[in-house]
Each structure stands twice: as C-alpha cells, then as structure tokens.
Amino acid sequence: MNPTACLLIIGNEVLSGRTRDANLQFLATRLGEMGIPLREVRVIPDVPEIIVDTVNEVRGKYDHVFTTGGIGPTHDDITSECVAMAFGVPWVVHEESRANMAADYARRDPPVEMNAARLRMATLPLGAVPIVCPMTSAPGFSMGNVHVMAGVPRIMQSMFDALAPSLQGGVPVVSRAVHAIGVFEGNIAEGLEAIQKRYPDLDIGSYPFYRQSAGVPGAVPSFPGGGVSLVSKGVSLSDVEAATAEITAMLVAMGASPIQGEPT
Amino acid sequence: MNPTACLLIIGNEVLSGRTRDANLQFLATRLGEMGIPLREVRVIPDVPEIIVDTVNEVRGKYDHVFTTGGIGPTHDDITSECVAMAFGVPWVVHEESRANMAADYARRDPPVEMNAARLRMATLPLGAVPIVCPMTSAPGFSMGNVHVMAGVPRIMQSMFDALAPSLQGGVPVVSRAVHAIGVFEGNIAEGLEAIQKRYPDLDIGSYPFYRQSAGVPGAVPSFPGGGVSLVSKGVSLSDVEAATAEITAMLVAMGASPIQGEPT
Numbered sequence: 169m170n171p172t173a174c175l176l177i178i179g180n181e182v183l184s185g186r187t188r189d190a191n192l193q194f195l196a197t198r199l200g201e202m203g204i205p206l207r208e209v210r211v212i213p214d215v216p217e218i219i220v221d222t223v224n225e226v227r228g229k230y231d232h233v234f235t236t237g238g239i240g241p242t243h244d245d246i247t248s249e250c251v252a253m254a255f256g257v258p259w260v261v262h263e264e265s266r267a268n269m270a271a272d273y274a275r276r277d278p279p280v281e282m283n284a285a286r287l288r289m290a291t292l293p294l295g296a297v298p299i300v301c302p303m304t305s306a307p308g309f310s311m312g313n314v315h316v317m318a319g320v321p322r323i324m325q326s327m328f329d330a331l332a333p334s335l336q337g338g339v340p341v342v343s344r345a346v347h348a349i350g351v352f353e354g355n356i357a358e359g360l361e362a363i364q365k366r367y368p369d370l371d372i373g374s375y376p377f378y379r380q381s382a383g384v385p386g387a388v389p390s391f392p393g394g395g396v397s398l399v400s401k402g403v404s405l406s407d408v409e410a411a412t413a414e415i416t417a418m419l420v421a422m423g424a425s426p427i428q429g430e431p432t
Numbered sequence: 433m434n435p436t437a438c439l440l441i442i443g444n445e446v447l448s449g450r451t452r453d454a455n456l457q458f459l460a461t462r463l464g465e466m467g468i469p470l471r472e473v474r475v476i477p478d479v480p481e482i483i484v485d486t487v488n489e490v491r492g493k494y495d496h497v498f499t500t501g502g503i504g505p506t507h508d509d510i511t512s513e514c515v516a517m518a519f520g521v522p523w524v525v526h527e528e529s530r531a532n533m534a535a536d537y538a539r540r541d542p543p544v545e546m547n548a549a550r551l552r553m554a555t556l557p558l559g560a561v562p563i564v565c566p567m568t569s570a571p572g573f574s575m576g577n578v579h580v581m582a583g584v585p586r587i588m589q590s591m592f593d594a595l596a597p598s599l600q601g602g603v604p605v606v607s608r609a610v611h612a613i614g615v616f617e618g619n620i621a622e623g624l625e626a627i628q629k630r631y632p633d634l635d636i637g638s639y640p641f642y643r644q645s646a647g648v649p650g651a652v653p654s655f656p657g658g659g660v661s662l663v664s665k666g667v668s669l670s671d672v673e674a675a676t677a678e679i680t681a682m683l684v685a686m687g688a689s690p691i692q693g694e695p696t
Contacts, residue, residue, distance in 0.1 A: 378586075
C-alpha cells in the first residue's frame with residue numbers, strides 16, 4: 169500500500185477569496201508522481217484551536233500531512249506555534265535557523281534587522297527538523313509526519329524540493345488519457361462503467377470539456393468542438409494501458425475518433 | 433452572528449492534480465459578499481463512505497454546505513446518491529426534472545437519447561429542491577442545508593446564481609486594502625499586531641507580494657518592486673475604515689508611500 173498524504177491550506181485569505189490557492193495542484197501532482205497520493209485537502213482559517221485540532225486529527229489518519237501558509241513574521245502567522253501545541257512540545261528558538269537568518273539579513277543592502285517578529289520565523293516546535301531552501305533563510309520544518317511550508321507558491325515549491333528527497337515514496341501513480349471530440353458523457357457512461365468494473369484497482373475518470381461557440385454565450389452546451397476526456401489512473405501501468413485500449417475500442421465502435429494523449 | 437458556510441469539493445481529479453479547482457475562489461467571494469462567510473473547505477475523493485461521513489459531519493457544523501462535482505452521468509458521479517444516503521432518504525427520479533431534461537434533449541439536433549445514465553442526473557434525494565439554471569437542464573439541488581452543484585465552473589456559477597436569492601444572507605463582509613512597495617513584513621509586524629488588538633472583531637491580514645527581478649531567478653527575495661498588502665476585513669465598515677487609516681499612518685510614519693486600493 170502506498171503511503172498517503174493530506175494537505176492543510178491554512179489562511180483566512182483563501183477562505184475569503186482574496187487569494188487563489190496555487191499550491192494544491194503542485195503538491196497533488198508531485199506527490200502522485202512520488203507514490204504518496206493526496207487523499208484529502210482542508211482549507212482552514214488562522215484560528216489556533218482549529219489548526220491544533222485539525223493537525224491532530226489528520227496526522228493520525230494519514231502517513232504525511234503537508235501544511236502551507238502561516239509561517240511569516242506577522243500576527244496572523246500562527247501555524248508554527250499551533251503545530252507545537254498540537255504535538256504538546258515547547259515552541260523555542262532554533263539556534264541554527266536563527267544564525268542562518270541573521271547571517272542572511274546582515275548580507276542584505278541595506279542590512280535587515282533581526283527583530284522580534286523575524287525571530288518568530290526561527291522559532292520551531294522542539295524536535296522539529298528545519299526545511300532549508302534556496303528561496304529564503306526562514307525555514308519550513310518537519311515535526312514528526314507534519315511538514316510545514318510557506319504559503320507563497322515559489323517559496324513553497326522550493327521548500328518541497330528540499331524536503332522531497334527525505335520522503336519515502338511509494339509506487340508512482342501513472343495515468344493515460346483518451347480524448348474524444350463530439351462525444352457526450354451520457355452516451356459512454358454505461359460502457360465506461362463496465363470497463364471500470366473490470367479494473368477495480370484503477371481510478372477511471374470522465375471529464376467533459378467545452379469550447380464555447382462564438383456568439384452563443386450561455387447556450388446549453390452542445391459540444392461544438394467539445395467532448396470528453398477519459399483518464400485511467402493507477403499504480404499498474406499494464407492495467408492502465410489495457411483499460412485505455414478498451415476505452416479507445418469503445419469509442420471507435422461508436423464512430424468516434426479518439427486521440428490518446430497526456431491527461432489534460 | 434452571520435450564517436456560516438462550508439464547501440466540499442468532491443472529485444479524485446482535484447486530489448490527483450489533473451484538474452485545478454476554479455470554484456473555491458468564486459464561492460468564497462460571493463458568499464462573503466452575501467454575509468455567509470466560508471469557514472472551511474474540504475477536497476475529498478469519489479468514495480461513498482467518505483462523502484456520506486463528511487456531508488453528515490459538516491452539515492451539523494455549518495449553516496450551509498455547498499458541494500461541487502460528481503453530479504454528471506458517469507460511474508464516478510456519485511454525489512447525489514451519497515447525499516441521499518447521508519440524509520437517510522431514498523434516491524428517486526424527480527419527475528419534473530426528468531421531464532425538463534427529456535424536453536431539452538428532444539429539442540437538440542440531433543436529438544439526445546434519455547438513457548439510464550442521463551436519468552441518473554434527474555434522480556435526487558427524496559425531498560430535494562432542484563436548482564434549475566440556464567446552462568443545463570440537469571439540475572443541482574438543495575437537500576436541507578446542503579446545496580449540490582456541478583463541478584464545471586460555468587455551470588456551477590450559473591447554479592449558484594439561481595440558488596443565491598433563496599439563501600438568507602447576513603451582514604456583508606467588507607474589506608479595504610493598503611499596499612506599500614518596498615516594505616518588509618518583518619518591519620511592520622509589531623505595529624500591525626497592535627492595530628489588530630485594537631480591532632478584535634476585524635480580520636487584519638498581511639500578504640507580501642513579489643515582483644521577480646529580471647535576470648535573478650531564484651534569488652532571495654529582496655523586494656525590488658515588491659512589498660506588502662495589508663487587508664482589513666469585517667462586518668463593520670467604520671471599524672474597517674478606522675483600522676485602514678491607522679495602518680496607513682503607521683506606513684507613512686515609516687517613510688513608506690502607501691496606496692489604498694482594492695484587495696488584490
């Protein structure tokens with residue numbers, strides 16, 4: 169069995185609509201490739217008891233928990249101290265991280281002051297292992313199976329790149345897609361379900377796509393130029409390829425001209 | 433107290449990274465404007481027991497639950513029957529919806545067959561109220577405080593527009609932003625926290641922004657052209673405006689040139 173993952177997106181700004189999350193898809197894709205499929209995502213607010221309770225609920229339920237957001241220097245950045253509370257450990261200055269940050273700040277022109285707010289970013293749950301990345305001297309960290317990362321996408325991605333080699337992966341999830349223009353989901357549902365039943369270990373998904381016809385905004389979609397993408401996904405490449413061949417044959421038998429391609 | 437909302441995004445394709453969710457931000461924004469703030473989002477897979485358990489957990493916890501995804505005609509579309517299971521009611525053909533769909537299909541050129549797969553889209557939990565929108569004849573529905581909508585963004589948006597007038601809103605959440613170029617979060621954290629403490633009913637957020645300097649990909653961010661956006665949010669416009677004025681004064685006192693503007 170592959171290890172499992174849960175993502176906690178922590179931040180009022182995502183729940184209010186101010187910020188569009190850009191981390192879910194990146195982590196879902198990367199974790200899938202590593203064989204650590206993402207099983208659940210929660211977006212939660214910057215409220216201490218909610219963060220603590222949620223971390224404790226999901227860290228027992230999944231092999232890995234990844235968090236994004238809430239590790240900056242301002243009052244609304246409370247993820248780190250909440251993870252300490254969740255684990256019941258003190259939240260203390262991590263000397264090596266403090267020294268790294270101080271050296272980085274001293275090199276800036278003009279130099280940046282290591283004040284109380286910035287020292288919070290070097291303060292970690294006791295026992296945490298820092299995640300050090302090239303994008304910032306303020307670290308993320310792993311505390312047990314909880315991996316705490318920044319919310320800013322390019323910093324989060326750099327932290328994940330630094331963390332990934334230390335994660336024990338599973339069997340990579342592979343997928344193949346077949347696209348068919350002019351095909352309605354409602355016409356293939358029965359045949360597709362039969363194929364899914366023959367491959368119970370695969371996850372076969374059906375995703376309609378639409379191309380808006382010029383001049384008919386709001387029209388009932390009638391698929392001019394649209395169609396359906398059928399994606400087979402699983403850890404067995406031979407099963408994925410066999411299911412894809414059956415899906416292709418089904419579409420050809422209907423008179424469609426399926427195109428094999430990357431999942432889109 | 434404003435009513436609260438939770439969003440369930442249902443679909444393996446979001447958890448696998450295949451599809452980037454586009455519904456969270458739309459609903460978060462619209463619900464905030466209606467005074468029904470979004471308090472939690474979960475992304476969960478197309479697994480019956482997980483959908484049933486999650487719906488039952490969150491419908492007791494929040495005033496409204498919105499779901500997106502899983503109401504099409506294929507085998508992986510199981511949201512509707514899972515909501516019936518969650519409420520312990522039969523899942524039955526909704527005659528008016530069936531008739532609407534049949535009439536729509538008969539009008540198409542060529543006509544579309546009302547087969548078993550499509551009939552699933554007219555099958556609703558007993559007692560559900562259909563959500564009828566101009567984009568499709570296959571309905572969403574409200575079952576108690578659970579509002580079930582399509583996953584395709586333009587159909588979801590049309591369904592939400594149809595549903596919204598029936599929702600009892602609260603006091604709209606208003607926000608004001610101040611942007612300051614060249615200001616580090618670490619330099620304003622202390623002052624900002626003091627302002628937050630004076631306005632405990634507001635949610636004051638600090639969001640750094642970055643503009644990549646040409647030629648220095650991967651450089652430690654030193655804010656050339658970047659800065660910080662400070663957003664005050666709440667149901668009291670006078671508090672929001674007073675906090676915004678204090679934030680502006682703090683920035684001016686630091687020598688910055690704050691710009692008031694829309695939250696971005």
